[in-house]
Amino acid sequence: MDGLTVRLPDSLRGKASDLAEEEGISMNQLVMLAVSEKITQLDAEAQFAHLDALERFGESIAEEESTQPDALMENLLDQAGDEEPREGDRRPAEAK
Structure with a gap:
């Protein structure tokens, strides 16, 4: 420990x-304890913000598709199937 x-x-x-x-x-x-509590609080806030953003994104997509977010996700997963990604399906790696 430092x-x-x-x-x-x-x-x-x-x-x-x-x-x-x-x-x-x-x-x-x-x-x-104070530092630990603050880090835990900030992590939780970030997680909630991320989940909120995902929910809003799902709702906006669902509005465009005229379907509910759960149904849209199920539809996307059905389309994906069990097939391995093909060449070009993955996002290019970022240059470092």
Whole structure:
């Protein structure tokens, strides 16, 4: 595990120190928990945004096709079948 030096304003450090003491944990544990909670929150928000975008995309496609998103997806999967992709079916690899 790597170390990290964090500079905090005195007021914020004081509040963090008080909170860690109230919780019976070290400052290190408090900071680790806070960072972990923030990352979890941001990951969840990103997932929900992604799912929302997929749902809106499916609804817009369904409107164009005059069918419901589930029925449209089922239709697309039926068309795909079990066949392996043919030459040219895959998107070209991005240049690095």
